Amino acid sequence: MRAIRRFTVRPVLPEALSALGDLAGNLRWSWHPETQDVFEAVDPDLWESTGRDPVKLLGAVGRARLDELAADATFLEMLRVARADLEAYLTGDRWFQRKEAGSGPRAIGYFSPEFGITAVLPQYSGGLGILAGDHLKAASDLGVPIVGVGLLYRHGYFKQALSREGWQQETYPVLDPDGLPISLLREENGDRALITIALPGGPDLLARIFVANVGRVPLLLLDTDVEGNPDHYRDVTDRLYGGNSEHRLRQEMLLGIGGVRALRAYSRITGHPAPEVFHTNEGHAGFLGLERIRELTVAETGPRLDFDTALEVSRASTVFTTHTPVPAGIDRFPKTLVEQYFSDAGPLPGVPIERILTLGTEDYEGGDAAVFNMAVMGFRLAQRANGVSQLHGHVSRGMFNGLWPAFDEAEVPISSITNGVHAPTWVAREMFDLAAAEGADRDSDDADAFWAAADKVSGAAIWSTKRELRQRLVVDARKRLAKSWEKRGAARAELGWIDTALDPGVLTIGFARRAASYKRLTLMMRDPARLKRLLLHPDRPVQLVIAGKAHPADDGGKKLIQDIVRLSDDPEIRHRIVFLPNYDIAMAQPLYPGCDVWLNNPLRPYEACGTSGMKAALNGGLNLSVLDGWWDEWYDGSNGWAIPTADGVDDIDHRDDLEATALYDLIEHEVAPRFYDLDADGVPTRWVEMLRHTLKSLGPKVLATRMVRDYVRQLYSPAAGNARLLNSDYAGAAELAAWKKRVRAGWPAVRVEHVESSGVTDAPEVGDVLSARAFIGLGDLSPADVDVQLVHGVINSEDDLVDTRIETLAVAESYEGGRHRFDGSVVLDHSGAFGYTVRVVPHNDLLTSSAELGIVALP
Numbered sequence: 001m002r003a004i005r006r007f008t009v010r011p012v013l014p015e016a017l018s019a020l021g022d023l024a025g026n027l028r029w030s031w032h033p034e035t036q037d038v039f040e041a042v043d044p045d046l047w048e049s050t051g052r053d054p055v056k057l058l059g060a061v062g063r064a065r066l067d068e069l070a071a072d073a074t075f076l077e078m079l080r081v082a083r084a085d086l087e088a089y090l091t092g093d094r095w096f097q098r099k100e101a102g103s104g105p106r107a108i109g110y111f112s113p114e115f116g117i118t119a120v121l122p123q124y125s126g127g128l129g130i131l132a133g134d135h136l137k138a139a140s141d142l143g144v145p146i147v148g149v150g151l152l153y154r155h156g157y158f159k160q161a162l163s164r165e166g167w168q169q170e171t172y173p174v175l176d177p178d179g180l181p182i183s184l185l186r187e188e189n190g191d192r193a194l195i196t197i198a199l200p201g202g203p204d205l206l207a208r209i210f211v212a213n214v215g216r217v218p219l220l221l222l223d224t225d226v227e228g229n230p231d232h233y234r235d236v237t238d239r240l241y242g243g244n245s246e247h248r249l250r251q252e253m254l255l256g257i258g259g260v261r262a263l264r265a266y267s268r269i270t271g272h273p274a275p276e277v278f279h280t281n282e283g284h285a286g287f288l289g290l291e292r293i294r295e296l297t298v299a300e301t302g303p304r305l306d307f308d309t310a311l312e313v314s315r316a317s318t319v320f321t322t323h324t325p326v327p328a329g330i331d332r333f334p335k336t337l338v339e340q341y342f343s344d345a346g347p348l349p350g351v352p353i354e355r356i357l358t359l360g361t362e363d364y365e366g367g368d369a370a371v372f373n374m375a376v377m378g379f380r381l382a383q384r385a386n387g388v389s390q391l392h393g394h395v396s397r398g399m400f401n402g403l404w405p406a407f408d409e410a411e412v413p414i415s416s417i418t419n420g421v422h423a424p425t426w427v428a429r430e431m432f433d434l435a436a437a438e439g440a441d442r443d444s445d446d447a448d449a450f451w452a453a454a455d456k457v458s459g460a461a462i463w464s465t466k467r468e469l470r471q472r473l474v475v476d477a478r479k480r481l482a483k484s485w486e487k488r489g490a491a492r493a494e495l496g497w498i499d500t501a502l503d504p505g506v507l508t509i510g511f512a513r514r515a516a517s518y519k520r521l522t523l524m525m526r527d528p529a530r531l532k533r534l535l536l537h538p539d540r541p542v543q544l545v546i547a548g549k550a551h552p553a554d555d556g557g558k559k560l561i562q563d564i565v566r567l568s569d570d571p572e573i574r575h576r577i578v579f580l581p582n583y584d585i586a587m588a589q590p591l592y593p594g595c596d597v598w599l600n601n602p603l604r605p606y607e608a609c610g611t612s613g614m615k616a617a618l619n620g621g622l623n624l625s626v627l628d629g630w631w632d633e634w635y636d637g638s639n640g641w642a643i644p645t646a647d648g649v650d651d652i653d654h655r656d657d658l659e660a661t662a663l664y665d666l667i668e669h670e671v672a673p674r675f676y677d678l679d680a681d682g683v684p685t686r687w688v689e690m691l692r693h694t695l696k697s698l699g700p701k702v703l704a705t706r707m708v709r710d711y712v713r714q715l716y717s718p719a720a721g722n723a724r725l726l727n728s729d730y731a732g733a734a735e736l737a738a739w740k741k742r743v744r745a746g747w748p749a750v751r752v753e754h755v756e757s758s759g760v761t762d763a764p765e766v767g768d769v770l771s772a773r774a775f776i777g778l779g780d781l782s783p784a785d786v787d788v789q790l791v792h793g794v795i796n797s798e799d800d801l802v803d804t805r806i807e808t809l810a811v812a813e814s815y816e817g818g819r820h821r822f823d824g825s826v827v828l829d830h831s832g833a834f835g836y837t838v839r840v841v842p843h844n845d846l847l848t849s850s851a852e853l854g855i856v857a858l859p
């Protein structure tokens with residue numbers, strides 16, 4: 001029988017236990033073990049059986065138990081301490097208040113299509129969502145005033161199970177918002193707060209707004225499953241990354257346009273400061289820039305700006321982070337679809353459709369005129385943009401060079417901030433306790449000092465903790481295996497072997513990631529016989545714990561999973577290689593600490609950053625990885641191993657063979673011998689040395705708090721600064737817009753007419769000074785509108801200037817007809833082929849880079 005209506009009855013807590021409701025109402029519990037202890041003490045069995053979900057726990061615990069707790073002085077004291085700690089966490093001054101409050105933004109809106117915060121709020125599919133969750137948590141820890149904006153999906157992402165044959169099966173459990181750790185945003189009169197978006201040919205789309213408290217950070221989640229919406233509108237937030245282009249476009253309009261409207265409603269109702277900076281985590285939320293332009297061009301109060309002025313205001317305060325180095329991973333829509341949705345009287349009255357279409361046009365070599373590209377719009381609507389590792393920044397500058405064709409890759413205005421992970425979420429409590437026992441302070445701003453404590457912990461203590469963590473993983477994995485085999489149709493009697501699957505004393509290698517083809521899930525089984533020998537080695541065996549989901553529409557990925565599952569079904573090796581279905585936060589948390597080695601073998605350079613290896617490192621796992629993403633940057637020769645790559649080899653099969661062989665060699669000759677080289681006390685001292693070095697060298701770097709500080713200092717605060725200059729009365733923005741228009745119009749007349757140099761003889765030597773005089777025609781522009789630059793560097797074999805440096809020449813004399821002479825000099829400071837040229841680029845203090853306008857004049 002199906003219910004005609006469902007709802008969840010919220011428990012009423014006795015007055016003495018009301019603090020339990022406060023603790024459950026803030027997701028900080030999810031990274032605060034002491035608060036989890038309180039919930040566990042409520043009812044240890046229920047805590048486990050509800051999947052460690054405070055809201056479910058409090059809904060399930062009986063009246064009698066609650067009355068008992070209300071009279072239990074020890075429990076009440078524990079509760080009081082936890083509640084007071086939360087209060088102090090929420091209200092005290094933290095890093096941002098101490099260091100950045102003057103210059104930093106009053107608030108930042110952080111938009112993402114997914115947020116992975118805790119297993120009990122499954123609103124993520126993988127790395128992008130986990131990163132967004134870690135970003136919010138680290139912002140909270142640092143006191144950075146972020147407000148998160150996302151969608152509430154009724155089904156979240158799918159759960160993965162296996163068929164008998166090892167084929168991925170997907171299910172989409174329905175989430176009941178009443179049972180989630182979120183609350184509905186209401187107007188003062190108690191009505192639910194709603195936002196609306198006009199859609200073509202139908203009524204307005206309505207969405208309600210849920211709020212999740214992520215420590216100090218509110219996260220707004222929009223939900224279209226509301227009364228008043230026709231059924232097909234209710235389905236807009238049905239599931240993450242489901243449906244066709246039109247479905248996705250609607251979701252992205254809701255996220256970007258609806259997200260800004262939700263932020264406005266939230267500020268209006270709660271008095272929260274309006275964001276000064278808007279950050280879009282990947283291109284999906286890019287429409288937020290258009291909504292902000294609409295706000296400024298049709299403002300009901302305040303000045304109404306023209307499109308170009310509004311664009312400057314919006315751009316200055318927008319940050320765009322790109323996450324994919326794979327062109328196929330970029331979000332694109334048919335242009336006709338965008339036209340249909342944004343034409344007259346669409347959701348953005350006053351914003352001309354031609355301007356919108358232009359923003360997303362691939363008007364560069366190799367571009368497709370029929371598509372609307374969200375990343376391209378992202379770059380045009382955001383003055384500041386970044387990739388997520390040094391290498392990915394480099395790859396992105398190459399990939400999007402077409403938007404700034406006049407400039408070399410190195411000057412493309414896309415910077416890098418390497419991702420990080422939220423240690424309190426991902427590091428096993430036992431690891432923190434080891435450091436705490438040596439007096440290290442987990443809450444200190446000085447991460448170097450904290451991780452340096454690794455030197456003080458004895459090898460024996462580290463090693464027994466690692467064994468304990470390995471043991472926990474083994475127990476968890478066996479439970480998961482048994483459950484999975486029951487689902488696959490095995491009888492219990494057939495499953496005795498699972499009791500001895502995996503061994504807490506064996507070198508454990510973890511490998512968990514989406515089954516995207518570039519991640520090469522099956523590289524390790526390239527030579528099954530050799531793999532078998534490694535697994536079954538009589539003295540130095542290894543065991544593999546593998547997990548990962550394939551996209552529901554990706555049969556290729558499912559085939560890879562099936563290949564791995566079939567291999568791990570082999571009775572000869574099934575105790576040493578296991579595939580655990582349904583990789584998610586709940587599985588990941590015991591997985592990383594339980595592994596000795598974290599394996600990562602993507603096809604370089606397709607892993608933009610990768611974060612799982614960072615989580616392993618913080619738990620004393622050693623990375624065994626291709627030099628891609630973050631590992632390319634921070635591998636130092638002794639904090640793990642680099643799998644050599646055959647970058648130049650075009651034949652993919654051959655490349656995979658070479659790289660797989662290198663991987664087997666490393667495991668056989670380096671990794672396993674070191675792990676099993678024990679001293680008299682049974683401690684592998686050389687391994688522990690490497691582990692200590694990993695904690696010290698990587699610990700401070702891979703943190704999400706380091707990442708969020710970088711975002712604040714390199715992007716958020718400068719963006720807020722620019723925005724303030726432009727916005728005080730919008731005169732700055734109007735001036736900038738007018739200046740750009742004037743410079744673009746005048747640019748065809750700009751030329752480098754003639755360059756003279758002196759000071760360098762026929763046989764130049766290091767230390768000589770090259771002086772240059774450049775005669776420049778500026779037409780109607782003035783010397784203040786431009787920089788005249790002496791660009792110098794090394795000449796490579798193709799006769800191109802590389803490793804260039806720039807000297808700005810100063811105006812020395814002006815002549816009739818808009819002609820000027822610019823002078824300057826450069827010291828020749830190294831030997832070899834040297835070359836230079838002179839160029840003119842636009843100059844304005846409000847630009848972030850010479851390349852921003854994409855125009856240049858060369859001789």
Ligand SMILES: *Cc1c(COP(=O)(O)O)cnc(C)c1O
Pocket residue numbers: 125126127128130512513514583584585588609610611612613615
């Ligand atoms: C960390 C994490 C990821 C992302 O890992 P990558 O190394 O970026 O692939 C994905 N899923 C879960 C559950 C994670 O914890």
